[in-house]
Amino acid sequence: MNTDPRPTLIAAARQFYQMGWMIGTAGNLSARRPDGNFWITASGCPKNQLIIDDFVLMTLDACRSEAYLVPQQSHTQKRPSAETSIHAAIYSLFPDAQACYHVHSIENNLVSRLIMGDALPLPPLEMLKGLGVWEENPQVAIPIFANHLEVSRIADEICTRFKTKMPQVPVLLIRDHGVTVWASSLEGVSNYLEIAEYIFRYMVAGQKIGLELG
Numbered sequence: 001m002n003t004d005p006r007p008t009l010i011a012a013a014r015q016f017y018q019m020g021w022m023i024g025t026a027g028n029l030s031a032r033r034p035d036g037n038f039w040i041t042a043s044g045c046p047k048n049q050l051i052i053d054d055f056v057l058m059t060l061d062a063c064r065s066e067a068y069l070v071p072q073q074s075h076t077q078k079r080p081s082a083e084t085s086i087h088a089a090i091y092s093l094f095p096d097a098q099a100c101y102h103v104h105s106i107e108n109n110l111v112s113r114l115i116m117g118d119a120l121p122l123p124p125l126e127m128l129k130g131l132g133v134w135e136e137n138p139q140v141a142i143p144i145f146a147n148h149l150e151v152s153r154i155a156d157e158i159c160t161r162f163k164t165k166m167p168q169v170p171v172l173l174i175r176d177h178g179v180t181v182w183a184s185s186l187e188g189v190s191n192y193l194e195i196a197e198y199i200f201r202y203m204v205a206g207q208k209i210g211l212e213l214g
């Protein structure tokens with residue numbers, strides 16, 4: 001990824017706003033630069049009208065999964081997303097990840113309540129191939145994390161759980177909050193998000209008609 005990812009992030013945010021996944025200021029998008037630093041949306045920006053200055057450049061402390069403003073930017077008025085620690089955790093856990101998207105949709109909030117355990121089993125849909133699962137009758141579950149006011153707690157729990165057990169697909173849910181996906185390219189992360197949201201819509205629709213989802 002040699003070009004500035006911010007125009008792509010701006011276009012993606014507008015698309016997701018129109019889909020109802022980044023209503024108001026909800027959600028945050030980030031992408032890595034070749035030097036390992038990453039751009040992330042500034043906190044509290046309306047996601048349908050982002051501009052190039054609505055991003056903050058962060059360094060990643062890979063050992064501690066923490067992110068810091070790059071020194072040249074420390075004068076910026078904008079604060080990085082309140083959920084930067086989650087993006088930093090993903091980049092630290094998955095060195096190949098080049099982009100990380102987090103959105104709030106009605107469906108991703110609803111499916112996070114379909115089960116009270118810490119993983120959501122997915123129906124064995126053909127669409128799972130789009131998330132990299134090429135198996136007959138796949139048994140895939142998405143990890144669910146509790147939502148905490150202190151976002152660094154969510155990030156710590158992601159690090160702790162994923163260090164023991166890597167997720168089957170690059171998707172995680174935060175209960176009653178939203179979904180986070182990551183990929184090795186900007187194109188890939190958008191595809192993963194659209195596929196995850198398709199599966200969530202399918203599950204919500206299936207529940208409505210009493211479908212057995214397993």
Ligand SMILES: CSCCC(=O)C(=O)COP(=O)(O)O
Pocket residue numbers: 024025026027028041042043044045080081082083102
């Ligand atoms: C109405 S959104 C509440 C905060 C949140 O969950 C989110 O995704 C946006 O936070 P940010 O600091 O990135 O604007």
Ligand SMILES: [Zn+2]
Pocket residue numbers: 026027028083102104177178
């Ligand atoms: Zn959020």
